[in-house]
Amino acid sequence: MARGLLPGQRCRLLLVDVGSGETAIVFASDRILLEAPNWSPDGRWLVVNGDGLLWRLPVAGGALEPIAMGGVPEINNDHVIAPDGRSVLVSARDGHLYDVPFEGGEGRRITRSHPEGRGYKNYLHGVSPDGETLSVIVGSRPTATSTPDEWRTNVALVSRSTGETALLTDDDHPDDGAEFSPDGDWVWFSTERFTTAPGHAQLARIRPDGTDLVRESHTDTVDWFPHPSPDGARLLSLSYPAGTLGHPENREVVLRIRELTPGSDDTSTTRDLLALFGGQGTSNVPGWSPDSRRVAIADYPLA
Numbered sequence: 400m401a402r403g404l405l406p407g408q409r410c411r412l413l414l415v416d417v418g419s420g421e422t423a424i425v426f427a428s429d430r431i432l433l434e435a436p437n438w439s440p441d442g443r444w445l446v447v448n449g450d451g452l453l454w455r456l457p458v459a460g461g462a463l464e465p466i467a468m469g470g471v472p473e474i475n476n477d478h479v480i481a482p483d484g485r486s487v488l489v490s491a492r493d494g495h496l497y498d499v500p501f502e503g504g505e506g507r508r509i510t511r512s513h514p515e516g517r518g519y520k521n522y523l524h525g526v527s528p529d530g531e532t533l534s535v536i537v538g539s540r541p542t543a544t545s546t547p548d549e550w551r552t553n554v555a556l557v558s559r560s561t562g563e564t565a566l567l568t569d570d571d572h573p574d575d576g577a578e579f580s581p582d583g584d585w586v587w588f589s590t591e592r593f594t595t596a597p598g599h600a601q602l603a604r605i606r607p608d609g610t611d612l613v614r615e616s617h618t619d620t621v622d623w624f625p626h627p628s629p630d631g632a633r634l635l636s637l638s639y640p641a642g643t644l645g646h647p648e649n650r651e652v653v654l655r656i657r658e659l660t661p662g663s664d665d666t667s668t669t670r671d672l673l674a675l676f677g678g679q680g681t682s683n684v685p686g687w688s689p690d691s692r693r694v695a696i697a698d699y700p701l702a
Contacts, residue, residue, distance in 0.1 A: 417691075477684060587602065589624060
């Protein structure tokens, strides 16, 4: 079931200048909860989910417009726009990925059927620069007899044309938020594999062939959803306080910017961009403007 607003709560879509920190509100509502804004490659639109549906909103402001998704079940907040701007690629609550025309129409299922009894789910977070490969988190139980608490999440690549899936990680360490670098040479993601503290996600990257796993944050905070800018110069991420399990909604969080200077480390080149009340839904998917100057995010202030 899609999320809703709490009594007295509002949803806002914000555009944040990553240089100055200046923030502009392009949409606000006390009736519908929208999540995870993408920014279209032509710079004109934001694409979000809300009430299990897909919507678009002019960046300049205006009314929400539904994007028809014929044949697609209710979706969650994991969606990306194809590099050519012609399709929105979405994750549905049936566990599958779908390709939907940006102008609306019949959706095409991408992922293949999975083995029964293992709870397979696909969570889409990125697409390769050529638009042919999706970076995905695959959740499943190891075997059909595994208990629900043995459910695992791993980084995978999925062919957009054939639905073939290749795992880049395959272990018990929770992973999330897999997203391609703009040159296609890396897949960035969040993972709990580097620390013993429960839920202490940190940022990492790995080659698309599964080699060269590199830890990219060493913080006391719980770091989620790395989003490299289109020009490759910066990384946006979302940080929760230490001790947070997962990436829950309705929390005090901080958006951070890291300068991706060759040879630099994360402590000397990372700065807080914006503190806000949000979390889940704020920045789950890529929301950079095409010129890499601003990011689109959502927050959910209480009265």
